[in-house]
Amino acid sequence: MSGSFYYAHVESVRCGSDSVGMVDVSDKPEILREAVAVGLIRLRRETVRLIQEEKVIKGDPLHTAEVAGIMAAKKTSELIPHCHPLPLTSVNVDANLIGDSSVQVRSTVKTQARTGVEMEALTATVVGLLTIWDMVKQYEKDAEGQYPVTVIENIRVEKKVKEDETSERKH
C-alpha cells in the first residue's frame, strides 16, 4: 500500500469549474422556517366537471394529489441535487378546483432547521399537479393521443417565513 497517496501531490489538470457541492449550513441556527408554494393545472371543462361529480374512473384526483404531494415533499433532497435533507415538522397540501377549468395546488411546509423549505413546498406542489394530470389523462387526450389543452402553470413561492434568529434560544 505504500505510495497509495502519491497522487495527492500531483497537480490537478481539471479544466473548468471547481468542486461542486451543497451550501454549507453547519453554522446556521436551527429555527422555525416555513414556505408556501402554489401552482395551477389547466384542464378541459369536461374534465373538471368529472372531478366535481366524482366520476373520474381512477379515483379522486384532488385527494390523491394531496397525498402524493405530501410524500413528494419528503423526497425533495433525493430529487434536487443541492438540497439539504431536512426534518420536516409539517407538510400540508391542498388541491382545489378554481373556476371551471383549473385545479390549484397549494403546499405549506415547515421545519426547525438550518435552511429554508421553499424547494420542499415547490416539490410538493409540482408533484401534486403532475398527479392530477396523471389521474385525468384519459379525458385530456385528443384523438391523436396528444394534450392540446393540458398545461401546468404559475408555479410560485407565495411566501417564505423564518423565525427571528435572535429568538432561537427558546428551542
Place this chain on the structure above:
Amino acid sequence: MSGSFYYAHVESVRCGSDSVGMVDVSDKPEILREAVAVGLIRLRRETVRLIQEEKVIKGDPLHTAEVAGIMAAKKTSELIPHCHPLPLTSVNVDANLIGDSSVQVRSTVKTQARTGVEMEALTATVVGLLTIWDMVKQYEKDAEGQYPVTVIENIRVEKKVKEDETSERKH
C-alpha cells in the same frame, strides 16, 4: 406575467374535505422517544425445522429479516404518507423461532425528536416478517402454489415511552 395570481381571489369550489397534511409538530420538544413493536408469522413445522437446521436454500431467514427490518425502519416516512422524517438514533430488530411453527419479530426504535416512533417500530416488524415469508416461500406453497398455512399475525405496539418533557433542558 401580470394577472398570474388572479385565481387566488376566486372562490374555491372544492366539494368535500379540507386540505390534507402531516400533524404540525414544530412546537413540540425534541425528547428521547422509544417504541417496541412485535409480530408473528406462522409457518409449517417442516419450514421451521429447515430454519433451525440452517438448510434454507436462500440463506438465513432470521438474519436477513433483521437486516431488512432495520433498513425498513429508516424508510417509514417514505411509505406512510403522514409520517414525519425522523433522525433515528437506534434501531434493533430481533427475529426468533417461537415454538415449532412460528417466527416472532420484535423491533425497538429510538429517536431524539418531536414525535414518536411507533410507526417505525411497526414498519421494521412487518418488513421483517414479510422477509421471512419471502425467504421460505418455496417450502410454504402447496401443490397448487397456494399458501394454506402461512399467515402474519398479532402485530402490536408493545410499549411506547417518552422521556419526561420537563427533562428536556438537559439536551
Place this chain on the structure above:
Amino acid sequence: MSGSFYYAHVESVRCGSDSVGMVDVSDKPEILREAVAVGLIRLRRETVRLIQEEKVIKGDPLHTAEVAGIMAAKKTSELIPHCHPLPLTSVNVDANLIGDSSVQVRSTVKTQARTGVEMEALTATVVGLLTIWDMVKQYEKDAEGQYPVTVIENIRVEKKVKEDETSERKH
C-alpha cells in the same frame, strides 16, 4: 496493477454458509401472474365510527391507505432483499370497514414477468394497514399513550394465479 488478482487463488476461509442471492429466474417465461393478499386492523369502535362519519382529523384513512398501498407495491423489491424488481402492470388496493371495529385491506397485483407477485400484494396490504394505524393514532392511544386495542392481523395470500405457461407464445 500486476498481481491485483492474486487473491483469487487463495483459499477462502469463510466459516458458514455459501453466497447469498436472489433465486435465478433468467430462464423462466414471462407470463401473466396475479396475487391477492388481505389483512385486517382492529380498532376501537369509536374510531371506526369517526372513519364512517368522515371526522378523522388527518383526512380519509381508507383512501389514504389505498394510495399508500399502491405506492408500496412498487417498493417491494426495495424493502425485501431477495425480491426481483418487476414491471407491475396493475395494482389495486381496497380498504373497507368490516363490522364495527375493523378495517380490511385487500390488494391485487398483476405483472407479466418471470416470477410471482405475492410479496407485492402482501406489501401493499401491510403498508395500507400501517397507514390506517397512523391516520387514527390519536384515537387509539389510551391515557398512557399505549395501544391496548389496536392490532394488525390475519395477513394472508388469498389467491395466486399464473397463466398457463404453455400459453406464453401469444405474448
Place this chain on the structure above:
Amino acid sequence: MSGSFYYAHVESVRCGSDSVGMVDVSDKPEILREAVAVGLIRLRRETVRLIQEEKVIKGDPLHTAEVAGIMAAKKTSELIPHCHPLPLTSVNVDANLIGDSSVQVRSTVKTQARTGVEMEALTATVVGLLTIWDMVKQYEKDAEGQYPVTVIENIRVEKKVKEDETSERKH
C-alpha cells in the same frame, strides 16, 4: 386460525368510492413509446447573465438540471401513485437559456412498454426546472427573502408517439 376469513362474508360498509388502483395494462402490447415534455423558468436578467458567464457559485445550473432531470425520470412511478414502473430505454434532458430571462427544459423519454411515458417526460422536466431554481436561489431572492420574479411556467407535453401496434411482431 380457523375462522380467520369470517369477515370475507360480512357486508362492507364503505361509504363512497370503490377501490383505487393503477389502470390494468397487462394485455397491452410492449411497443416503442416516446414522449417529449417542455417547460420554462423565468429568472431575473442578472441571474441569466450569471449562468451565461458561468459564475453561479453552486456550479453549472444547466448541466446539474439535466442530470437531475434524467434521474427524476427514473423516479416517476415512485412519485406519482398510479404510474406503472417502466423499463425506460432512453432519457434525454436539455436545459437551455431562452432570451435574456428564461431557461427552458425539454425532456425526451422512450420505452418499450405497455403504457406511455408522458408522465416520465413531465417529471424530468419539472425536476430539471426546480433544480435550476435551487441552483440560483440566492440571486432570485429580494431583501425580504421572497421571490418576486421567479416562476415556473408552460409545462406541456409537446409530443407523444407510439409505434404502430401492428408492427409489434418484430420485437
Place this chain on the structure above:
Amino acid sequence: MSGSFYYAHVESVRCGSDSVGMVDVSDKPEILREAVAVGLIRLRRETVRLIQEEKVIKGDPLHTAEVAGIMAAKKTSELIPHCHPLPLTSVNVDANLIGDSSVQVRSTVKTQARTGVEMEALTATVVGLLTIWDMVKQYEKDAEGQYPVTVIENIRVEKKVKEDETSERKH
C-alpha cells in the same frame, strides 16, 4: 394561453455541450446478460480475527454485506445517472475472508435486457465493501479516530457475458 410556445422558435444561446442523456437502447435485443465484479477491503488482522470468531458486536459483517450488496444492485439506476433501470433476474453476492487481513466481495448479476449489468455488479460489490467497513468501524479506528489501515481496493469487472444475439428468438 396563446403564444405559450413562442420560445420554441427562439434561438437557443446555450454555451457548451449538447443535451445530456442515457444511451438509447430501444432497438437492442432483450438477451441474457451477466456480469461479475470483485473488490477487496483491507482490515487489521485483529479485525479479521474478530470476524472469523463471530465476535463483531454489530453482527455478522459478511452476511450483512451480502444482503446490503443484493439490495444495492437493485438501486444502481437510482445512484448512477445514466444507468437504465433493468429487471434483474438474479443477484448473488459473496463476501469472504481472504488471507489474514482482507475481505473480498464478489457479485454476480444477470438480466434479460437491452443493456449489460456491469454497473449493477460493481454497485453490489462496493456497497458490500462499504458495509464491511461500517460493521467493523470501531475496531479499525486508531486513538485519534482515524483509519490508518482500512482501504477498499481492486474493484474490477471480472467478466461480462452476453448471450449470442442471434439466439434471441428462443425467448
Place this chain on the structure above:
Amino acid sequence: MSGSFYYAHVESVRCGSDSVGMVDVSDKPEILREAVAVGLIRLRRETVRLIQEEKVIKGDPLHTAEVAGIMAAKKTSELIPHCHPLPLTSVNVDANLIGDSSVQVRSTVKTQARTGVEMEALTATVVGLLTIWDMVKQYEKDAEGQYPVTVIENIRVEKKVKEDETSERKH
C-alpha cells in the same frame, strides 16, 4: 384477541447470534462532524484524453460524477444497513484528472449530529467513481467487451474531525 401475547413467555430457541441493530447514539451530543474520503479510478490514456478534450459522448464525466456523488451521500443510510440517517449540512464532491490515466474523487461531508459521517463521504466517493466508469464505458471495453484496464482503487478516509464535545453548549 385474548392470549395474543402468549408467545412472549415462551422460550426462544434461536440458535446463534443475538439481535441485530444500529449502535444506539441517543445519548451522544449533537456536534459538528466532518469527514473527507478519496478514491481513484484508473482509465486508458485515450479515455482520459477524451475527458480532457470534452469529447465524451455521454456528457462531462467529472461534473456528472460530482452531482451523483452529492446525491449518493444523502442515500448512505438507505444503502448501508447500520448507518444512522443524518441531517447533512454540507456535501462537497470534487472529481479531478490525476496524471494521464486516472480520475480522483474527493468528498467532504459535514453534519451537526450524534455520529460521524465517514460512511457518507465514502459513499459519495465510490458512487462518483462508479459514475465515471459508467460515463466512459464504451472507451474502456476491449473487443470482447471486457475491461482490461479499468479499476477503482485506494478508497480511504483521509480525515475525520469532530468538534470538541465540551464546546457543544454553544449550539
